[in-house]
Amino acid sequence: xxxxxxxxxxxxxxxxxxxxxxxxxxxxxxxxxxxxxxxxxxxxxxxxxxxxxxxxxxxxxxxxxxxxxxxxxxxxxxxxxxxxxxxxxxxxxxxxxxxxxxxxxxxxxxxxxxxxxxxxxxxxxxxxxxxxxxxxxxxxxxxxxxxxxxxxxxxxxxxxxxxxxxxxxxxxxxxxxxxxxxxxxxxxxxxxxxxxxxxxxxxxxxxxxxxxxxxxxxxxxxxxxxxxxxxxxxxxxxxxxxxxxxxxxxxxxxxxxxxxxxxxxxxxxxx
Amino acid sequence: xxxxxxxxxxxxxxxxxxxxxxxxxxxxxxxxxxxxxxxxxxxxxxxxxxxxxxxxxxxxxxxxxxxxxxxxxxxxxxxxxxxxxxxxxxxxxxxxxxxxxxxxxxxxxxxxxxxxxxxxxxxxxxxxxxxxxxxxxxxxxxxxxxxxxxxxxxxxxxxxxxxxxxxxxxxxxxxxxxxxxxxxxxxxxxxxxxxxxxxxxxxxxxxxxxxxxxxxxxxxxxxxxxxxxxxxxxxxxxxxxxxxxxxxxxxxxxxxxxxxxxxxxxxxxxx
Numbered sequence: 001x002x003x004x005x006x007x008x009x010x011x012x013x014x015x016x017x018x019x020x021x022x023x024x025x026x027x028x029x030x031x032x033x034x035x036x037x038x039x040x041x042x043x044x045x046x047x048x049x050x051x052x053x054x055x056x057x058x059x060x061x062x063x064x065x066x067x068x069x070x071x072x073x074x075x076x077x078x079x080x081x082x083x084x085x086x087x088x089x090x091x092x093x094x095x096x097x098x099x100x101x102x103x104x105x106x107x108x109x110x111x112x113x114x115x116x117x118x119x120x121x122x123x124x125x126x127x128x129x130x131x132x133x134x135x136x137x138x139x140x141x142x143x144x145x146x147x148x149x150x151x152x153x154x155x156x157x158x159x160x161x162x163x164x165x166x167x168x169x170x171x172x173x174x175x176x177x178x179x180x181x182x183x184x185x186x187x188x189x190x191x192x193x194x195x196x197x198x199x200x201x202x203x204x205x206x207x208x209x210x211x212x213x214x215x216x217x218x219x220x221x222x223x224x225x226x227x228x229x230x231x232x233x234x235x236x237x238x239x240x241x242x243x244x245x246x247x248x249x250x251x252x253x254x255x256x257x258x259x260x261x262x263x264x265x266x267x268x269x270x271x
Numbered sequence: 272x273x274x275x276x277x278x279x280x281x282x283x284x285x286x287x288x289x290x291x292x293x294x295x296x297x298x299x300x301x302x303x304x305x306x307x308x309x310x311x312x313x314x315x316x317x318x319x320x321x322x323x324x325x326x327x328x329x330x331x332x333x334x335x336x337x338x339x340x341x342x343x344x345x346x347x348x349x350x351x352x353x354x355x356x357x358x359x360x361x362x363x364x365x366x367x368x369x370x371x372x373x374x375x376x377x378x379x380x381x382x383x384x385x386x387x388x389x390x391x392x393x394x395x396x397x398x399x400x401x402x403x404x405x406x407x408x409x410x411x412x413x414x415x416x417x418x419x420x421x422x423x424x425x426x427x428x429x430x431x432x433x434x435x436x437x438x439x440x441x442x443x444x445x446x447x448x449x450x451x452x453x454x455x456x457x458x459x460x461x462x463x464x465x466x467x468x469x470x471x472x473x474x475x476x477x478x479x480x481x482x483x484x485x486x487x488x489x490x491x492x493x494x495x496x497x498x499x500x501x502x503x504x505x506x507x508x509x510x511x512x513x514x515x516x517x518x519x520x521x522x523x524x525x526x527x528x529x530x531x532x533x534x535x536x537x538x539x540x541x542x
Contacts, residue, residue, distance in 0.1 A: 034360065035360065035361060035364055038356075038357035038360045038361045039357075039361055041353065041354070041357045041417075042354075042357055042358065042361060042417045042418055042421055043418075045354065045416050045417050045418075045498065046413075046414075046416050046417065046418040047414050047415075047416065050413060050414030051413050051414065051418060054412045054413050057411060057412045058412045061408070061411060061412065081314065082314070085311045085314065085315065088307075088311065089311060089312075089315075124524065124527070124528055124531075125524050127527070128487060128523055128524040128527035128528070129487075129520060129523065129524070130487055130488065130490060130491045132403065132491045132494065133490065133491060133501075133504065133520070136494070136504075136505065136508050136509075137332065137508060137516075140325070140328060140508060140509070140511070141325040141326070141328050141329040141332065142321070142322050142325050142329075143318055143321035143322065143324075143325055145316070145317065145318065146315050146316075146317075147315065147317045147322075150315075193287070197287075216399070216400075216401050217401060219401060219404070220401045220403040220404060223403060223494065223495065224494065233404075237407060249400075249404070252399070252400065252404070253396075253399050253400070256399045256400075257395070257399060260399075
């Protein structure tokens with residue numbers, strides 16, 4: 001127990017030993033030094049003249065955004081529909097691909113350790129690369145358009161859905177599996193009657209959650225040419241039409257909030 | 272309906288329980304899904320000639336992964352990576368520091384209604400907009416460079432961390448708070464001795480997770496001029512230098528893997 005003695009020789013209880021205390025100070029010192037070093041690197045690469053101007057620029061931006069040009073809104077329905085399609089179809093494609101990958105990656109259903117590590121590599125690389133980067137790549141390959149966006153969203157979703165689903169599969173209760181096994185069921189039958197019913201609620205919940213995230217992501221895919229409302233956003237920003245930008249922002253805000261609400265309701269109904 | 276199933280089961284015709292209990296709702300959902308798919312797929316226009324043309328480029332890209340080129344753009348890659356890493360670290364530190372008061376304010380059980388609504392508002396705005404959209408605004412305000420990126424990521428971190436922190440505080444063990452309050456502790460002391468110890472492990476775990484997310488995001492906000500490796504990646508893709516882009520993507524995947532591995536260690540150590 002960390003105890004020190006005072007001048008009268010009486011023991012005094014302390015929270016930490018001197019050693020732990022000093023190690024703590026040292027860790028804080030190292031952390032703060034690292035932070036300051038990083039800050040210096042950033043500050044060297046910054047034009048402070050522009051930063052001093054930021055307040056004026058900000059208020060200027062807001063004054064240009066207001067009032068929003070409401071008449072522009074009717075031209076946004078088609079891109080918004082595209083955005084919703086990108087998110088929904090991308091999620092469907094993504095979960096269709098993630099489903100087998102997750103079963104290959106889960107320790108208790110994977111056929112072979114080598115297959116398992118290959119599936120884990122697929123999941124990690126899909127998770128590490130943002131959908132916008134996938135979209136950039138796919139736009140140069142497939143050409144600009146909604147298709148590139150759908151595939152970008154799908155590729156990004158594999159990792160997310162796959163990871164959460166394989167963790168759910170690893171946490172299933174083993175007794176139903178044993179029971180189905182004892183009836184002489186084949187491997188696929190065990191999957192379909194013992195594993196699948198246990199992970200189905202988790203799977204549905206994860207998919208809806210990812211759909212909600214994908215709506216948010218698909219709003220920016222247009223910035224690199226992959227369709228949806230991002231195309232309009234890019235055009236409005238490039239032509240400095242900030243009163244149109246504010247209409248787009250409001251539209252995105254409402255859509256994302258609505259999708260979040262829907263997904264929360266569905267998830268509560270499932271679980 | 273259940274009785275009918277049981278009668279059939281007694282005759283040896285067992286059928287598994289449907290995922291959705293109500294047959295009418297089930298069919299309605301199937302019809303709705305088919306209708307949506309037909310509508311959505313009919314509005315997607317794909318230029319198949321362009322896709323066929325791009326396929327060779329896609330193969331080139333895949334081939335580049337077998338021989339990534341780390342050397343010829345080494346300077347750009349190192350600079351971009353350093354910027355990304357510094358941005359990640361500073362933005363996470365600043366974001367978490369700012370998220371703590373917002374999170375405290377957004378927990379219904381310890382804050383008054385006006386503060387609660389204000390903090391929930393901040394969280395909603397920060398979570399709704401994708402990082403790239405926020406980055407566009409901050410680049411306009413603060414000029415090109417990593418400072419705009421850092422502020423963007425810090426802003427996004429506030430929404431993420433504060434929401435999860437508030438949820439964590441809302442279901443903490445209230446008896447400990449009562450016990451500390453009964454000793455006559457002030458508000459600050461209650462926070463420090465009753466609330467903080469209960470949420471600290473999760474807060475550290477989430478901060479590590481957010482560090483990981485911030486790095487991944489820092490790779491894309493460069494596309495709109497907010498510094499980091501994204502600008503280098505964007506340039507290499509649009510110049511069809513796929514061997515360089517493959518190298519950058521491999522580095523990103525490596526760093527994400529590394530941080531995921533170390534954050535799982537930190538989480539095990541704090542819990």
